Amino acid sequence: xxxxxxxxxxxxxxxxxxxxxxxxxxxxxxxxxxxxxxxxxxxxxxxxxxxxxxxxxxxxxxxxxxxxxxxxxxxxxxxxxxxxxxxxxxxxxxxxxxxxxxxxxxxxxxxxxxxxxxxxxxxxxxxxxxxxxxxxxxxxxxxxxxxxxxxxxxxxxxxxxxxxxxxxxxxxxxxxxxxxxxxxxxxxxxxxxxxxxxxxxxxxxxxxxxxxxxxxxxxxxxxxxxxxxxxxxxxxxxxxxxxxxxxxxxxxxxxxxxxxxxxxxxxxxxxxxxxxxxxxxxxxxxxxxxxxxxxxxxxxxxxxxxxxxxxxxxxxxxxxxxxxxxxxxxxxxxxxxxxxxxxxxxxxxxxxxxxxxxxxxxxxxxxxxxxxxxxxxxxxxxxxxxxxxxxxxxxxxxxxxxxxxxxxxxxxxxxxxxxxxxxxxxxxxxxxxxxxxxxxxxxxxxxxxxxxxxxxxxxxxxxxxxxxxxxxxxxxxxxxxxxxxxxxxxxxxxxxxxxxxxxxxxxxxxxxxxxxxxxxxxxxxxxxxxxxxxxxxxxxxxxxxxx
Numbered sequence: 189x190x191x192x193x194x195x196x197x198x199x200x201x202x203x204x205x206x207x208x209x210x211x212x213x214x215x216x217x218x219x220x221x222x223x224x225x226x227x228x229x230x231x232x233x234x235x236x237x238x239x240x241x242x243x244x245x246x247x248x249x250x251x252x253x254x255x256x257x258x259x260x261x262x263x264x265x266x267x268x269x270x271x272x273x274x275x276x277x278x279x280x281x282x283x284x285x286x287x288x289x290x291x292x293x294x295x296x297x298x299x300x301x302x303x304x305x306x307x308x309x310x311x312x313x314x315x316x317x318x319x320x321x322x323x324x325x326x327x328x329x330x331x332x333x334x335x336x337x338x339x340x341x342x343x344x345x346x347x348x349x350x351x352x353x354x355x356x357x358x359x360x361x362x363x364x365x366x367x368x369x370x371x372x373x374x375x376x377x378x379x380x381x382x383x384x385x386x387x388x389x390x391x392x393x394x395x396x397x398x399x400x401x402x403x404x405x406x407x408x409x410x411x412x413x414x415x416x417x418x419x420x421x422x423x424x425x426x427x428x429x430x431x432x433x434x435x436x437x438x439x440x441x442x443x444x445x446x447x448x449x450x451x452x453x454x455x456x457x458x459x460x461x462x463x464x465x466x467x468x469x470x471x472x473x474x475x476x477x478x479x480x481x482x483x484x485x486x487x488x489x490x491x492x493x494x495x496x497x498x499x500x501x502x503x504x505x506x507x508x509x510x511x512x513x514x515x516x517x518x519x520x521x522x523x524x525x526x527x528x529x530x531x532x533x534x535x536x537x538x539x540x541x542x543x544x545x546x547x548x549x550x551x552x553x554x555x556x557x558x559x560x561x562x563x564x565x566x567x568x569x570x571x572x573x574x575x576x577x578x579x580x581x582x583x584x585x586x587x588x589x590x591x592x593x594x595x596x597x598x599x600x601x602x603x604x605x606x607x608x609x610x611x612x613x614x615x616x617x618x619x620x621x622x623x624x625x626x627x628x629x630x631x632x633x634x635x636x637x638x639x640x641x642x643x644x645x646x647x648x649x650x651x652x653x654x655x656x657x658x659x660x661x662x663x664x665x666x667x668x669x670x671x672x673x674x675x676x677x678x679x680x681x682x683x684x685x686x687x688x689x690x691x692x693x694x695x696x697x698x699x700x701x702x703x704x705x706x707x708x709x710x711x712x713x714x715x716x717x718x719x720x721x722x723x724x725x726x727x728x729x730x731x732x733x734x735x
Contacts (some may be wrong), residue, residue: 207575209296210600215714217300217601219379219734226308226567226597230283233566233594240562242589247530249562256437257284257562262315263435264425269392271411272400272418274425275313282337283566288319288429288556289407289601291357293717295333298601298727299413301569303730306569306601308423319560320410321493322357323429323550324501329405332372332719335378338609339703339712348373349405356491358430359408359498360546362399366538368408369396379663379720382607382711387726388719391416401511418733432564434551438540441563442549443532444523446488446512449505451485452588453479456554464542480504482517491553492516495546503549514549522547522696547666557581561594568596602714603729611709612704614643617618620698627691631683632656633691652682 194514208218221229240249263283268274285308287301297658302318309316314504329352330345348371350363372392379386394412402408407428414426430440445452457478463469472478479487485504492503492514501516511523512535522542526704551559558581561568570578575598582593627634631654656679659672684691718726 191318199224207572207579208473208598208600210572210714214602215729218598219283219304219593219733220515223308223311229595229597230312230314230566233561234283236546236592236594237562237566240589240591242591244440245530247440247590252437253563256435256441257565258373258428258599259437260317260432261282261425261563264427264429267431268414268425272402272415274423275417277425281315282312284564285312285314285316285567285569286319286560286565287569288321288560289571290321290324293408293409293719295715296718296721296726297601297714298571299718299726300601300733301423301571301599301716301734302417303422304597305569306417307733309424310448311515313568314566317413317565318424318426319432319556320406320426320428321556322406323433323500323552325354325554326352326360326405327354327355330515331375331720332715333375333378333720334382334605334716337381337582338607338711341382341707341708343713344378346371346378353499356493356500356548357494357500358404358428358549359495360405360407361403363407365399370400372396373445373721380383383605383720386720387723389520391719392725398724404528404604405705420727422723426614430548431467432559433538434543436536436540437563439536440532441559442490442539443524443526443535444552445555446505446535447526447528447530449486449488449512452489452584453481454693455584455587456489459583459587460578462583463580469711475580478554481638485515485517488514489552491550491552493548494520495548520547525706553577554584558584561585561596561617562589562591567594570598572600601729601733603715603721603725605714605716606725607711609707611708611712614705617701617705618697620694620701624694624698627687627694628684629680629682631687634687635683645646647682649683649686652679655679656683 189379190474209212211218224353227389237253238250240253242249244252265274267277285305287305289298289301305316305318308314328345329349330347332343333346334341335337335341336342347367352360352363352684372388372395375388375392376386391412395408398411398415399408402411410426433442435665460478463475469475479489480502481487482504484506487505488503488505490503491500493500504517505512507513507527508523510525512526514522514524522538523632524535524538526532539549557568557574557578561581562585578596585591585593608714623669635653656676659675659679662668664672693704
């Protein structure tokens with residue numbers, strides 16, 4: 189008999205516990221666990237799901253995963269072939285490797301995931317699929333680009349489209365086609381004093397072509413990037429989250445989670461509370477907000493919006509007779525014929541009909557990666573940030589589905605723009621500041637023989653050095669403590685003119701280092717969009733990674 193309930197564990201599972209920091213040095217890349225363990229991880233993760241007897245409204249989770257993966261590969265192949273040629277998957281793939289990100293112009297360390305995804309899938313005869321998370325909202329329609337000179341660089345936000353309301357990428361049409369079309373030229377012009385041959389010159393025409401076809405901002409950026417990857421030999425498939433959430437198997441998982449929301453609600457919130465305690469997080473929005481309760485309504489980890497109102501709203505559910513009613517508590521209600529004990533065929537049909545009514549129900553971040561790891565694929569590739577937060581997903585998988593959480597990979601890297609410049613570190617500046625402090629409180633240590641005999645206001649430096657030494661050597665008493673302190677301060681003050689040249693030299697050095705550090709923050713940021721780098725710099729970083 190399939191299992192439907194399991195006791196709630198009291199702690200976050202220990203697997204996937206090591207999350208490395210983002211690499212700091214230019215060109216550094218990380219892959220954890222290492223590539224030689226991938227074959228075993230694929231087998232172990234597949235075994236976890238193959239043995240999963242958890243009951244999803246009358247179907248074993250293991251069997252639902254088989255259906256989901258077939259549906260996912262077929263849908264990803266169909267979607268990708270709308271805009272580029274890709275070969276079909278191998279006849280008997282050993283598994284499905286997944287990664288995912290928002291359809292943004294992300295930095296090369298994020299892009300590295302796609303290349304590792306391709307390489308590992310090729311090595312292990314697996315299918316590689318990248319999830320385009322188009323349910324996330326677009327926060328900005330600009331790209332931060334450095335300009336100015338090497339000595340005085342300045343980064344500024346350059347628009348690639350007019351600003352708009354914060355709505356999901358799926359619903360975000362390009363507002364200003366002319367502004368979008370001119371971005372490549374404007375970006376290259378701003379970069380020209382620093383980077384002579386950025387990829388954006390050749391890449392942006394692809395984005396313009398995609399924009400003419402799709403009219404959608406996220407699709408224009410992601411499809412152009414994916415076409416460029418194809419030119420470099422990558423054979424990964426891509427699929428938007430909006431398509432994944434409409435797969436029949438995903439609808440079946442959604443119906444089950446709605447039917448068992450009280451238990452999911454408890455597992456979700458307890459995992460967040462424990463994470464905050466363990467990591468001393470005080471913010472109520474990190475790593476994710478807790479699910480709320482409004483009277484009889486419980487919040488579910490989904491977003492909902494409509495074609496008429498594309499702003500994302502939270503989702504709430506409550507039982508009502510033989511139905512589970514889904515609502516945004518702003519007038520929209522959807523009745524699903526569903527209960528914890530019933531089959532879900534009718535509810536799955538009702539969920540499938542939502543798109544035709546212009547209603548979009550999408551999983552939130554933690555639930556998206558949960559589904560990717562237990563339903564859609566055999567190995568998920570995270571970046572640093574996602575890996576940290578997916579400790580919560582580990583707990584949810586263990587507590588809700590009674591499964592050992594499948595292991596994921598962590599991939600990241602750091603790449604600086606190839607701008608030759610004098611670099612400095614905060615330690616260099618700190619050393620100068622410490623030296624200036626020593627000049628103030630120990631000026632005698634910097635005096636040379638010639639300055640010892642020089643006079644200022646009738647007194648020699650040697651006089652004030654001796655005066656200070658005498659007071660330092662005087663035994664401290666309650667009566668003389670204040671006098672002693674003032675005398676030492678006065679000696680230090682009188683000695684300052686003798687070290688003025690040294691102070692000016694150090695101050696100038698400090699100003700130079702401060703300027704270099706300000707420039708370094710601009711020139712050596714790892715956060716610049718991938719299309720701002722020269723093609724060869726990117727190829728060396730992305731393609732020459734022994735995964």
